[in-house]
Amino acid sequence: MSASKSEPPLLRARGICKSFGIVRVLDEVKFELNTGEVHSLLGENGAGKSTLLKILGGVHQPEKGEVLLDGTPASIPSPQAARELGIALIHQEPLTFPDLDVTENIFLGHNSTWRSRLRPIDWKSRYREARRLLDSLGVKLNPRSRMFGLSTADQQMVEMAGALSQNARVLLMDEPTASLTPDETRELFRIVGQLRRSGTAIAFISHRLEEVFEISDRITILRDGQLVATRDREGTSPDEVIGMMVGRPLEKFFARPRAEPGKPLLQVQNLSLTGRFAGISLEVRAGEIVGVAGLVGAGRTDVANALFGIRPADTGNIRVREKNVALRTPAEAIRLGLACVPEDRQHHGLVLPFQVTQNTTLAALRRLFPWGRVRPGKERELAETYRDRLDIELRAVDQPTRELSGGNQQKVVLSKWLLTEPEILILDEPTRGIDVGAKQEVHRLMGELCRQGKGILLISSDLPEILALSDRILVMREGRLTGHFTHDEATAEKVMGAATGQTPTGAPAGAPPESSEPRHAGDNP
């Protein structure tokens, strides 16, 4: 730590612990920010980066640990309190008021006492002050123009000006570049550099490694809520950082005997949906698991939704069992033998107030009861069959589904889809947020389904999972396929490289550059 030898760090967080429900998202994390430093946080999705910034910004409260400001313990019970301490959180999507003008947005939250709220505002001086702040940032914006219609980048500038107006010494930036163009990013970096020179401490989150290496003084890597390392930029390399991001000890995965895949079940060519994904081609054959890796927001769920008829694609060709099909609704998809375990279990996967029995039969009601009369006895029987088959822990099958744990809820979702007797299963983050036992059960079930000749498209942000289970791995980045690996050639580094757009040095050209035609899933070596 070259930067801080004499003076104590401006901000120091240590022993920070935070859980959401039963999931521990931060575990004894330490993080420091020096005056005039840009310190980046890196990690996979769900590593705890955003949560850490939100704790420092007063949005969340840690269960354990302390935050020291200038060496003295500080409590940050709210974003308002953070602002008063000189800490400002800049969100990925700027939180601004579109109907107010730039100046009003800058000075929002200034009037923190009732007396000041009731006093008339001196607009003249406010506009003058806004002008000065914007000028100091080198931003060409009219303080009187309405926020509505401003670009994301300009809105961010207004947020930053707002932070400066309150003399923020610490800027916490959560993926500020995620929705910026390269030019806007360069402009943002110019301002960040300027603020750093004037002594502001900046915490920065980005998924783009090249950005992180361009702008940071120090880099901290988090993994599964734990601190892996803090490094000076000069003392590390992208390769080392990727290794630290993914290098988690491999869990014991269900070893699946790999059989020769059978006939193609699902073939997708050049599928595109404006603004979401483009040129997606893939193939799932009987008895194989095709993994789709990528970062959050890479468009993987959008592809799944298009294949299942939730939000159909604009263009492209889909073939199911080698016949052209139009998938416009989930009902059609189900008829064709597709099933989709959605990413959002609580909102899309289950009707939570329904009994377990009712959720189990929900997607198959028409087939089970063609005459339209529901037979509760048969429903109960089916629910009990699946309870035993998937080892679902519950009090009674007529228990409301919301009372079950996450893992058991997910098993109910799987039961629901198994009951439709699908040929092709799209599993979108099927093991996210569920306990180890349930996870193994899901993996075991996936193996069993493959043996029965079903095809599985597995979307997962859990790299070890996707590496262990998939016969082939596709990687998506920003709506496009950027990588395609067989089980044997895939490594965490290669997949992560394709997902972040950072080709690891020395690796064979497994990830084709974005411009080239994505390889067809069919022409697998």
Next chain:
Amino acid sequence: MNDLKPPPGNERWRSLAKWIGRRPESLTLLILGVAFGVSSLLSPYFLDLYFIFDSTSLYIEIGILALAMTFVIISGNIDLSVASGLALVAVVTAMLHVQLGLPMELVIVLALAFGTLLGLFNGLLVAKLGLPSLAVTLGTLALYRGVAQIFLGDHSLSGFPEWFVGADFIKAGGLVPLPLIIFLLLALVLGLLLHKTVLGRYVYAVGANEAAARYAGIPVDRVKLAVFALSGLMMGVGALLMVSRLGVARYDLAIGHELAVVTTVVLGGVHIYGGRGALFGVVIALFIIGFLRSGMGVANIPSENQLVVIGILLLAAVALGNVMEKLRKQ
């Protein structure tokens, strides 16, 4: 839906309490008992069986609309146009028969079809355009009533065939009026539809979690169309009964009744945000309000005081239901 086999002894009470918590309509049943008791205390005439049955005809149209409203609300929607729609169907019915001279048998069929059409119009706007049902039916609430007034102005039309007028005077066993019998039959059929069929399950699923219903392949749009069409059909049935009972059609029939209908459904234990409730509770709630009203009526309690009682009853029922829900969750 839930088979109830209470174990012996103390367990019996605990499971009874649990059952009450699980079935919000059981609370409604309790209130019915109280309402009945209070009404009979208010006036000795109330306990006259003939009077009790006879008075049901006064509010049976509300009940018929409430049956369909139960479907609409459970599906996560609301239909505020029911009373206006009823009036419009009544006016059109009268015009078809009295002014155009179509035979009444045909007009009955046309009235039911026209009502269904009015409901489908609501349903199309909600399901296909994705508009909120509150706004849509607030619009058709005004629209249907307005059209009815354009058609008939301040006139009332009469001149229906003798066999059609006075359905409430036809009494089975000299006691049970025909409208009540029609209502109970409809309640039975619709109760089976809601609680025992795939369509009924779909209505609950759409109301409890529309997105999850869509992911499960449920034709969400068609379910919405169906509940609004049912609501329209009941506007037709209600219009025919009301015209038969009054012998005339006017544009201002059943004015303001949409709120009485929603009140009945909510008092019946149906969750206003959808997904939960039972038809049985709504039937009971109808008779609670009916008994209280006619009980207070024969006791000469002024109608504004009656309104106060109904209002307090509804608030108490909703609050109590909420408390029990929280107790159950603990």
